[in-house]
Amino acid sequence: MPFDIGNILRPKNTILQRCQRDEGTKARLKYNPWYHHIDSQNGCRIQVDGREMLMMSSNDYLGLSNHPRVIQAGQEALQKWGSSTTGSRLANGSRSFHRDLEQQLAAFLGKEDAMVLSAGYLACMGAVSTFAEKGDLILVDRNVHSSLWSGILLSGANVERFAHNNPSDLQDILVTEDRDRPKMVVVEGVYSMEGHIAPLQELIEVCRPFNCFFVVDDAHGLGVLGDRGQGTVGYLDRTNDVDVICGSLSKSMASTGGFIAGSKTIIEYLRSHSKQTIFSAAISPTQAAAAKTSLDILQDEPEHRERLWENTRYYKRMLNQIGANIWESETPAVPIIVGNKERAYRIWKALMDEDIFTVISIPPGVPPGKDLIRTAVSAQHTFEDLERMVDVLKKSLKKV
Numbered sequence: 001m002p003f004d005i006g007n008i009l010r011p012k013n014t015i016l017q018r019c020q021r022d023e024g025t026k027a028r029l030k031y032n033p034w035y036h037h038i039d040s041q042n043g044c045r046i047q048v049d050g051r052e053m054l055m056m057s058s059n060d061y062l063g064l065s066n067h068p069r070v071i072q073a074g075q076e077a078l079q080k081w082g083s084s085t086t087g088s089r090l091a092n093g094s095r096s097f098h099r100d101l102e103q104q105l106a107a108f109l110g111k112e113d114a115m116v117l118s119a120g121y122l123a124c125m126g127a128v129s130t131f132a133e134k135g136d137l138i139l140v141d142r143n144v145h146s147s148l149w150s151g152i153l154l155s156g157a158n159v160e161r162f163a164h165n166n167p168s169d170l171q172d173i174l175v176t177e178d179r180d181r182p183k184m185v186v187v188e189g190v191y192s193m194e195g196h197i198a199p200l201q202e203l204i205e206v207c208r209p210f211n212c213f214f215v216v217d218d219a220h221g222l223g224v225l226g227d228r229g230q231g232t233v234g235y236l237d238r239t240n241d242v243d244v245i246c247g248s249l250s251k252s253m254a255s256t257g258g259f260i261a262g263s264k265t266i267i268e269y270l271r272s273h274s275k276q277t278i279f280s281a282a283i284s285p286t287q288a289a290a291a292k293t294s295l296d297i298l299q300d301e302p303e304h305r306e307r308l309w310e311n312t313r314y315y316k317r318m319l320n321q322i323g324a325n326i327w328e329s330e331t332p333a334v335p336i337i338v339g340n341k342e343r344a345y346r347i348w349k350a351l352m353d354e355d356i357f358t359v360i361s362i363p364p365g366v367p368p369g370k371d372l373i374r375t376a377v378s379a380q381h382t383f384e385d386l387e388r389m390v391d392v393l394k395k396s397l398k399k400v
């Protein structure tokens with residue numbers, strides 16, 4: 001190789017080198033467990049690399065993303081409004097359909113007002129970072145979603161983690177803290193990986209003497225829990241005790257985007273201060289229309305939620321019969337805990353080889369030792385789909 005003086009003089013780009021050497025990326029590319037491109041989809045049937053597969057890992061709990069009313073609403077919105085809002089809500093991006101969706105969502109959740117943002121991640125991040133600031137204390141369930149951790153970091157507040165779904169651990173921390181310090185408590189309504197429901201009544205009782213601002217991310221509770229699908233907070237009758245309900249429109253709501261709901265004061269403060277709103281383009285016409293129509297369907301077609309829960313009970317009964325560890329999931333988000341990443345990979349692969357699409361989650365996405373195959377039930381699954389899944393899983397668990 002000819003001698004190149006430039007190579008010696010050129011300063012090292014260490015960030016580029018970090019990217020080139022990253023072990024996580026090398027392992028991902030070698031084992032290829034994520035980023036599989038789906039070529040077509042019809043409900044729970046998908047095509048991947050020319051193979052028909054059963055989708056067992058989607059968050060389309062109610063199966064509304066293919067609902068004719070949702071598709072029609074999206075098409076009409078595209079025709080009427082075009083493809084983009086081309087600006088942030090604060091500037092040129094606000095449309096009357098945003099206001100309609102927000103008013104409908106707020107009423108549905110039992111809150112005075114709501115804001116819709118362009119991703120659930122941004123909404124949950126903003127629901128924390130907009131209200132907490134340096135000097136405040138945030139008390140957070142250890143297992144919350146990455147979006148909430150991002151909000152905590154951005155806020156600059158101090159943070160204390162309490163044990164997952166453990167009100168007495170929260171209390172032990174609260175009693176040692178300065179009573180006058182502003183405090184925020186951050187939990188999920190339904191935990192996305194575990195499928196656990198937060199014990200909101202007990203958590204709120206523990207917090208009552210300490211005047212905490214209470215934030216619930218209900219991305220996986222909306223549409224799933226409650227007699228109308230209004231989510232965990234309504235289901236547990238704690239609407240007046242929770243200051244902020246945030247979440248995603250990408251699960252039961254068959255769209256993309258996120259929301260934050262609360263009192264008028266809280267949402268007006270958010271409109272003034274949320275960076276995630278002020279500096280990011282508003283959600284598109286088609287996505288807002290899909291979410292709004294899903295909200296209508298939640299209320300006038302209860303059969304989707306009924307079917308979801310029928311499927312969930314049937315699936316869990318079979319999983320219990322084969323001795324699968326489902327981490328005591330209480331909802332349609334059903335993890336299969338397998339304990340380490342090698343095993344998770346091999347079971348996931350065995351399922352893929354039998355044309356069943358699932359997703360693995362390993363630390364830091366889940367606590368150490370909780371490496372899992374994430375499955376989620378949809379209203380669109382048939383009993384035969386679920387039987388097939390359990391049958392293949394049973395063989396895989398035995399083999400690996």
Ligand SMILES: Cc1ncc(COP(=O)(O)O)c(C=O)c1O
Nearest residue numbers: 119120121124145192219248250
């Ligand atoms: C609990 C929770 N919060 C927030 C989000 C972010 O939502 P989105 O995918 O709409 O950005 C997710 C999505 O994975 C989630 O599971």
